[in-house]
Amino acid sequence: MSAQLLDGRKVAAEVKAQVKKEAEAFYARNGRKMGLAVILVGDNFASGVYVNNKIAACNENCIKSFSYKLPESTTEEELIELIHKLNANTMVDGILVQLPLPPHIRPSVVLPHISVDKDADGFLAENAGNLMLGIPSLNACTPAGIIELLHSTGRKIDGANAVVIGRSNIVGKPIALMLLQNNATVTICHSHTENLTDFTHNADILVVAVGKKHVVNGDMIKKGAIVIDVGMHREDGKLCGDVDFESAREVAGYITPVPGGVGPMTIAMLLKNIVKAALRLE
Ligand code: NAP
Numbered sequence: 548m549s550a551q552l553l554d555g556r557k558v559a560a561e562v563k564a565q566v567k568k569e570a571e572a573f574y575a576r577n578g579r580k581m582g583l584a585v586i587l588v589g590d591n592f593a594s595g596v597y598v599n600n601k602i603a604a605c606n607e608n609c610i611k612s613f614s615y616k617l618p619e620s621t622t623e624e625e626l627i628e629l630i631h632k633l634n635a636n637t638m639v640d641g642i643l644v645q646l647p648l649p650p651h652i653r654p655s656v657v658l659p660h661i662s663v664d665k666d667a668d669g670f671l672a673e674n675a676g677n678l679m680l681g682i683p684s685l686n687a688c689t690p691a692g693i694i695e696l697l698h699s700t701g702r703k704i705d706g707a708n709a710v711v712i713g714r715s716n717i718v719g720k721p722i723a724l725m726l727l728q729n730n731a732t733v734t735i736c737h738s739h740t741e742n743l744t745d746f747t748h749n750a751d752i753l754v755v756a757v758g759k760k761h762v763v764n765g766d767m768i769k770k771g772a773i774v775i776d777v778g779m780h781r782e783d784g785k786l787c788g789d790v791d792f793e794s795a796r797e798v799a800g801y802i803t804p805v806p807g808g809v810g811p812m813t814i815a816m817l818l819k820n821i822v823k824a825a826l827r828l829e
Contacts, residue, residue: 550774550799551700555692555808558699559815563608566818570609573825580611581825583641583667583817584633588626589619589649598645604814610821613639623652627660634662640825641667643817664828667820670717678724685820690722692812693754693775694729700773700801704729710746712736712763712789713756718777722754743767755789765794774799777809 574580583605587598598614605612615629626644633639642665648654663673669687677684697704709731713719719735726733736746747753747767755763756777768774778789788805796802803809 550796550802553696553700553773553775553801553803553808555696555803555811558695559692559811562695562812562815562819563604566610566815566822567608569822569826573822573829574609577829579638580609581641581821582611582613582636582639583643583821584613584615584636584639585643585645586615586617586626586629587645588617588621588652591647594645594647601643601814601817604818605821608818610818611638619649621649621652623656626652626657630657630660634660634665639665640828641665641821643667665824667817667824668717669721669820675716675721678721681728685823686725686816687717687721688816688820689718689777689809689813690725691816691819692809693722693777694725695816696775696803696809696812697729697752697773702773702801704731704752707731707751708734708749709752709754710734710736710750711754711756712740712743712747713754713758713777715756718756719754722756726752726754757789759789760787761791762789763795764791765796765798768795768798770798771800772798774802775809776803776805779805779810 570581585598585601587594602612602614633642642661663671666674666685669685674684678686709726711719711723714735714737723733723735734746736743744767748769750769750772752773754775758778760780774795776788776790780787786806
């Protein structure tokens with residue numbers, strides 16, 4: 548039996564339709580569009596593609612984008628100065644600094660200058676802390692998108708055994724907290740976990756955010772489980788994930804494809820964060 552595909556493009560389109568409705572209503576009320584400032588430093592090709600996709604998504608959904616493409620030679624001080632200007636700009640509701648930054652710019656020094664209320668990525672300590680405390684705030688986009696995908700299956704998260712592989716600050720930890728908030732029983736695995744398969748075999752929901760090809764295959768998955776593949780790699784010019792899709796789809800109940808699974812949800816949830824931020828600042 549083959550798993551049902553969890554179509555991120557379809558779910559993302561639904562989220563974006565709701566975003567557009569709220570953004571248009573905001574425009575009608577305020578005479579200005581909600582605004583996202585996107586800052587790209589240097590000429591990392593992949594980052595350029597991500598930034599262009601985010602700007603296009605804003606433009607398609609009644610959100611004004613302010614694009615800042617800065618040279619590789621930009622200093623930390625210059626970047627911080629721009630962030631302060633954007634914090635004070637009432638046309639800007641959200642600020643996003645595209646990562647990774649060039650090696651001479653420390654994210655830990657620069658990013659905390661973004662106003663907590665304009666933290667479009669939901670990466671700042673206060674927003675991450677709010678997630679831990681269960682206080683509504685701007686949440687990290689990829690994990691928030693995964694929760695939407697899980698809801699779209701119609702299956703209950705409440706009471707499910709959820710296993711998250713990966714403990715990064717932008718995916719693994721926040722998705723574990725969000726699953727916990729939804730009353731799943733959550734296990735977090737990482738590179739020091741022994742006998743990974745002992746954990747994955749018990750997972751009703753398996754989230755894989757490792758960044759290594761085929762770290763999970765069909766033999767490791769519980770029959771009927773929901774498998775969310777966050778990884779993104781290029782293989783022979785094609786995109787693939789952390790999960791060996793062909794063997795996993797024979798065992799799983801639902802599975803996200805790569806591309807077309809988690810990726811589209813990340814941008815949709817970024818737009819949702821702009822709506823949240825703009826409505827709070829209105
Ligand atoms: P990351 O910061 O590199 O974290 C990877 C995590 O995987 C770490 O916690 C690491 O454990 C763990 N790990 C490494 N090898 C392992 C193994 N053999 N077994 C179990 N755990 C292992 O990566 P990330 O930023 O979370 O991203 C993960 C992947 O998702 C990447 O491919 C990235 O490109 C992709 N991604 C996609 C989107 C999207 O929108 N689709 C968004 C974000 C990220 P330790 O902590 O012990 O080192």
